[in-house]
Amino acid sequence: MGEAADQFFVRLQHWLVGHVPVSLQPIVSSLLGVVAILTVFAGLFAVTTVLERKGLGRIQNRYGPNRVGPFGFLQPIADGIKSLTKEDVVPHAADRAVHFLAPLVLVLAAFSLYAVLPIGRNMVLANLDAGVLFFFAVSSVMELAIFMAGWSSRNKYSLLGAMRAIAQMVSYEVPLILASVAVVMVSGSLSTVAIVERQAGYTGILPHWFVFTPWGFAGFVIFVVAATAESNRSPFDLPEGESEIIAGYYTEYSGFKFALFFLGEYLGLFAISGLGITLFLGGWGAPLSVLSWVPSYLWFFAKLLAMIAMFIWIRGTLPRLRMDQLMNFAWKFMLPMALLNLITAGVWCFFSQQGVLRWLVCGVLVVVPYVLLSRSLMQGLKLKKRVYRFAE
């Protein structure tokens, strides 16, 4: 019974593909997967926009949108109609071809990222041998799309926002990839399916997720921080900060192209959360072995929603980082911590026998450098309580 529900979509796909002549079957099978990804994640985007607005509202002691539909949950439809019917303004001096292509490239790259994420047992669109590498390769195309957007608008502020965004994304890619490399090292494979299968065991009822190890926890924290920066989300949203530079690299976009940018950004966020879930949180595995009867794709989406909720929580809590603070944080703190995390993961594998010793050693290897490094970096900042000359 549990297995039937778990493999429901796989069997549905097989049944549908069986109706097609044999020569076309691979294409139709992939197409079905693509259609499913497009509908599910675009629907998730719509739900996330309203969840984010309501969540942020509650955090800020106000209601979110609550006029359209029950408790405001049909708000995305209203937003969709608005963005489709707005006039598409292209600046006179803008580079029309590049201006048109930039949101398309962004959305294209963002959708391609889902090809290597295992949504459930046997439910991955493309079981590439180098899945994680594919993910990072395609996410670097998104940076190019951002540059295209900023440059084609022929607007100094757009260009500035685009260059800042690219600098930020490139800087935070390094700790992101290093954190993932630790996982790849321990699982011995770049394939996302293999990584999830490595985390599929249970000791007692507790799972073998990588996040429950010292290096995995540190790696997960690094991954989440770098993922927030990669998606240009608060507190790393200076390039698109609404109060700083209007909208940064997509100032000159209106109507549907703006909606496409929005879509691309959120899709990138979901994809990177999906990768984090795959690498650290056990993919589609259940958190307790007694709960394995729940279908695997439900666990994936539950974890994805939890991560989205966390991102919304982070957005509502932390103030925006300035550009130089952001870059310092990436290069002076995140990069050394990611490298040390790599060493810790190696030490963990070295102590291949289970035991308290390896927990102790790896725990010390993670916590002590964190404390020392953070203390030494904060000393240089001279943070004292502010004294105002006239405002007392």
Add this chain to the structure above:
Amino acid sequence: MLGEGIAKGFVETARNFFGSYFYKDRLTTVQYPEERLPQAEAARNFPFLVYDGEDSQAGMRCVACQICEKECPPKCIFIEKSKDKKPDAVGKPQFYPAVFNIDISVCMSCQICVEVCPFEAIKMDTDFELSTDDRFCGLLWDKTRLSKPNDYYRRIHPTDAAVSDGILAEEKAKAEARAKPAVTAPPAVATAVAATKANSASSNGTHAVAATPDLKAEQTNG
């Protein structure tokens, strides 16, 4: 320790989030238009003409003196005097406005018309839900649109209405006091008293005498 402040911040926002579901007084949002905040007593938006009694045209206090038209800074009031006269709030036959238009797209709510009116005839309304899609005619209000009863005035500005009623009652008492001795006093006193009145010509004094019993009955009914 790095992260301590961030953790405290997270606890604070989580408390806000969950608290907003359980403690309703955290959310100070007023769900307009289902709920409305009461306006302050001295709130003002656009003027309206006060009338006493049931009939908005017969009970209108305005006597078309045109002082407000002259004092209005953006000149949004447009008055045309009538040819005949009708009794005013105190009982004296006065002209009345045949046409009284205010263009509320021009009116800047400065209240000068209220301050200069000697007859307590024009007061400031508090109604702000006046949206219309007719940009020109919809915002040019005529006499009937502008007239609102005195009970309405008492409801929206109780203190000011009490003061206004007091002034009118005083004036009416003075007018009646003058009317009574005018019946028995010598004509010289009557003319002297009539000359001190700031309003219409002395010949109206005798007319007021004849009209007073009818008007008194009308006032008590109002």
Add this chain to the structure above:
Amino acid sequence: MLFTIFAVLTVAGAVAAMSFRNLVHSVLALMVSFCGLAAVYLLLGAQFVGLAQVLVYVGAVAILIVFAILFTREPSGKIQSIVSPSWAASGVVVLAVFGVLAWAVLHSSATQSGAVAPVDTSMQAIGKALMVQFAIPLEIVGLLLTVALIGAVTIAVHEKREVR
């Protein structure tokens, strides 16, 4: 059939990169060409090389070129002629280089010998080869990159001191 499509895409991208007047347009066309090349690698089954091509070229080199253009030229992109004044002499040099390269490729051992024994090109095999067989070249490349990084930072720091 797929190979034809990707090959045409690559060549078209390269030709467009040569012939566009606007410099940033040529860079973008070059990136299209690189993507076509990556697709060819993937068609050949070389996953690592194909994906590394996208990651390095489209992800990093494109941005590098774009930043270099922006910092050294006007962003408005002055229209320049695509044919330089010395087109005859440079055309001769280009043809000569092409001839030498074509001769070298056609006469190399890779195209001369017939069937080649299938090599294990999985990620594990590449990783193992990099760590065991090619460990020293890997370290040298790493050292080279570190030297370049330090050099770039030194130049930038010098400039900052001069600006101050």
